[in-house]
Amino acid sequence: MGRYSVFAIAREAFRDHSGWTRAWGNPAPKKRYDAIIIGAGGHGLATAYYLGKNHGLKNVAILEKGWLGGGNTGRNTTIIRSNYLQDPSAAIYEKARGLYEDLSQELNYNVMFSPRGVLMLAQTEHEIRGYKRTAYANALQGVSTEFVGPKRVKELCPIMEIRGPRYPVLGALWQPRGGTARHDAVAWGYARKCSEMGMDVIQQCEVTGVRTERGKVVGVSTTKGDIECAKLGIVVAGHSGHVADMAGFRLPIDSVALQALVSEPVKPCMDVVVMANTVHGYMSQSDKGEMVIGGGTDGFNNYTQRGSFHHIEETVRALCETFPMISRLKMLRQWGGIVDITGDRSPILSKTPVEGVFINCGWGTGGFKAIPGSGWGFAELMAKGESPLTAEFGLDRFREGRFIDESVAAGVAH
């Protein structure tokens, strides 16, 4: 696989781009791998990548029932931030954010990480207190955030109406190095590097069973036959419950639809990402010019990857109120994804009751921003049996009541 660069583009331009090779292979499964990852989304591919890069484990397959990056990695609103309240969350999200800074160069694939800054609006006295608290926590966690006043909010985002009338903007938590990235490119970039390291990214390969012997994993059954493995990582987001069931254990997870939408593209008018939790909505402008909009989750469990329109209505209403100029922009497309939500809205990166089986799930509404950190920590957990990044995110926390509750910091899907 050739290196990507402006020189490579120039070279190919003069031979009709005939020299570009596959970004990732299309291999048939081997009989046996040292490790299998189920789920070629961002988290699964990042896990495989860091297994190879950090731990020298390269006899790895990533199995995907559909097309890689086709789940929540390709459906989210691409926000990256790490201004979390609880220490374990701040650690893994900041690790991820830091890795995003260099990810394009590391993967030799432009994931377009754009630290354009994230504003989380405070529109009640209670939110002001909450975000000031977060700023104090972040200062001790090595996360650079700042509580800013309404004037600064207006400077950072001139299209915002900060005077209300219903919920005037009273301030905001500002993370200048938060931002966005191109979601598909993150999955594609990792997939390409995994493939380059000799790993097998196997698409259209659905896992139908997890095979164990004496409480230990020995392989999986798939639509492309049985495959043996010494270690198995389950990284399947909304379908975690199904796959865990195959392995014989249950998860404290609800799967619900989360929706998003984009407007038609317009010329640049919004440089920062804005999240407004009181009114329930968030928005940024993509490089293409579309306003990318998200809101809350459905109140009932389902797997349809659609959702109830009234959520779209609620979200759009909130954003028209916050950004009145979008009223005559038009919704181009709405869609949904299935997110896996835990009792404390924090993820699970954990060993499981089955020896050799590890699970990475429960990212809920905010997984995209965590992809590199999640992969880094989960790979370490799979390789070494423990990782400081994942230590607090074990399944046992639900039994012990050791919750990592971010509800204070994230009252809305993100």
Added chain:
Amino acid sequence: MSHRLSSGGRLINRANPVSFAFNGRTMRGFEGDTLASALLGEDQMLMGRSFKYHRPRGVVASGAEEPNALVGLGRDHSYEPNARATTTELFEGLEAETQNHWPSLEFDIGAINARLSRFLPAGFYYKMFLWPRSFWKHVYEPFIRESAGLGKPPKRRDKDHYEHFNVTTDVLVVGGGIAGLTAAMAAGEAGSQVLLVEQTAHWGGRAPVDGPQIDDMAPNAWVTQVVSALQAMPNVEMRNRCMGAGVYDHGYALLSERISDHAPDKAGPRQRLWKVRAAQIITATGAIERPLSFAGNDLPGVMLASAVRDYIVNFGVAPGKRTVVVTNNDDAYRTALTLKAAGLEVPAILDAREDATGALDEDARAAGIRVITGRGIASVIGKGRVEVVHVCAQDSDGADYEAIEADCVAMSGGWSPVVHLWSHAGGKLTWDEADAHFRPDPDRAPKGASGEVFVRTAGTASGALTTEDALVDANRTGQAAAMALGHKARGPAPRAEPESRQVTAPIWLMPENAPYEKRAKSWLDFQNDVKVSDVELAAQEGYESVEHTKRYTTLGMATDQGKLSNINGLAVLAKSLGVAIPDVGTTTFRPPYTPVPLGAISGEAQGALFQPIRKTPIHDWHEANGAHFEPVGQWRRPYAFPKSGESVEDAVAREVTTTRQSVGLLDASTLGKLIVKGPDAGRFLDMLYTNMMSTLKVGKCRYGLMCSENGFLIDDGVVARIDEHTWLCHTTSGGADSIHGAMEEWLQTEWWDWKVYVANVTEQFAQIGVVGPKAREVLDAVSASFDLSKDGLPFMGWVEGSLGGIPARVFRISFSGELSYEIAVPANHGRAFWDMMLEAGNPHGITPYGTEALHIMRAEKGFIMIGDETDGTVIPQDLGLNWAISKKKDDYLGKRAQMRSHMTDPLRWKLVGLETLDGSVLPDGAYAVDEGDTVNGQRNTQGRVTSSYHSPTLGRGIAMGLVERGPDRMGEVVNFPALDGSPQEARIVSPVFYDPDGEKQNV
């Protein structure tokens, strides 16, 4: 050149000319024109610039599928970017400007991208801009952002408003062409209630343009007759300018109606969003013609064949004087015949099929048109406009056969049914080999919860491409929908003259073996500049899934959502991968069918109507008396009542001091009030609260705590027992609705057999706190039907009767530590009672106080506040509230959770008071640091500030906080560093700063 014909145009009224402005130039059209037809009438073929290469683009289509002719409409408060000229109805004074160019439409610097296009293939941006790192954010990305986008963003607030309709119907028919009319008639005649909607301003769809006779009538006459008949039916409602935007689960459909876009002076809303629940949905959405892929197919003047004849027949406008028709099917012959009939030149029909032997072919030859079979277009050449068409054998690599001078090309690549609405709710498609298109698979229709089909298709939307077949299909579908609802339906379909039709040849590239330089100029997605070579590159690089191809090339992601490009694109992908088209599949169709304004989705809920403001019965008094408000949920509560010239801080201090020294008045009406009633109410409350509520005596109050299943404290409040079977539960202001909801959830899902009813009576009562050492004197000044003395109404008791002639319940409870009465009166007496108290308190200098004084006084007393001391991670045991947890009960919500190891960990952070050494105010939210770092390099912490105020009573800062083993460390000094790291030391003390023995509230 394009021009207005001297006659014709069934939709325009030549008697009524209309003038409009295009890029500042005044132009003229006629009533009934679209903006696109009027521009063509003025020889303005160039209507926009493409997204990526900024190539000059003319109009391609005549309807909602148009990818190129996008303009900015209006100005200032009514400016709308990215409006399709083909669906914009012309009106006097319309202002339109073209987009995505600088400095002008004709000369655009950005078009340099087109020159560089060989360096900018699909996905180029993933492969470059990698170095140096900081350049992405600061150099490359801003440049890309500026050259992307399309229209300019609006700058002003929208002047218009929007509204929503919520309707139910038996049958919703989307599409008012002949199929929709027929289906609506079939269902309507069977007795179903029918809502029929059409996205354009006209009924009949394309049949009046080129359809055969129906029931021995010209199609136009037939349409008029059926429309009148439907309008006369009481069970049929019809709306035009109403687009079926989306279909969702459970028969929910979204319609978008344009009301005044075509008549801006019309009063009322601009648009209306319909939210429909339909038992049956029929999509009679027609079909869209596909372009053909040949080099130069994006030059202005290359148009869909059907659009060319639409412009001639509907608007009396000819896109060109000499039009070459190129096709892989019969239908485009109609365009040639229409052109000829309008007196325009048709130098040739290029039919890519080897044979053309149908009736239409004969008609064309009879009309003197040269028909050349087995031929296609090698390339179209011209400077900003079609000039020469180079003809080649379809089965070739494009070697020139002959060159034909022309100013227009009418192309037809076959027809694809509009399957969007069918697909939104899960309907599946099947590939039709003969017609080379995907059509709905009736065996895999969208189904409701009980397995019943709820979306059906009618007419060409089903894939029935002749008028005769479409009418039979539509009649059958309308009847099937009615019968699914239990109605009896019968009756024959309208009859149309049979039309001869030969198979559509699957031509996806022209010519078959076009070399790279032609494929790199053969556009698939006109707006996003995706060419055949881009899709091939995606396949070559392993982006094999149709979703990968779409995302890598941006095929179908433009504002037309691939209405013209999707099928052609996936055919190219299939060929590149060497698989059959149906094996590639389609991308997911998502709502809306065409873009819907965000304002319309938002509806009337903007500005003052964004969310209801909940007002207490005393709200008006607060407003009139200068209250400084804060939002609390949907309420607005007075934060303080500054007098004129007084700062908010000073007002708060005054309110606290006056209340502590004399008497204050609090509007506590927002407090949640839930009546819980029934023989099992006591048992129910024992499960909800950590305390025992069933043993509470009538006439008494008890402070109660509510926890989540996970053990965390979620709400608190005073519970009063009203009678044997009735309790009144006070909740926090913010918690009223959610606690009410939680109670209902438990009763409906877990304890459904318990005899308990819950009613939220929050707004039925005004609740007023009379607080302070003089409180009793204030109440004694008005006549009471009960005894309010120390022993007559002891602390934590309540009485009911009349106070000052107003029915009242008086609770002797205190959240301030003072002698305090909370009086609930019926809401409509609230204001009178408030005024009465103000007057009665006047001799004592009574002051109303707001939420901040409330907070300070409770903090001085060490009372917790939900949301301050709690945050979803705190259990009552952390807050020293063990006294409020019953040891006698077997269970309550959260009990088991509170027994888990982490919950009983002695190292948990627990409630303490905090005082700075210098009397200053600790910052709210600050953390206490501990020695060392976490495994992840973060500073270790050992506590945090949960509430912090300046206490006017004590004249210094007081704070509450949660500190590791806090209650065991009284007197210890801990450090809560400022954001800049500088130390802020505070001593751990008791959280009760004021009147620790509770003497004041017990007088």
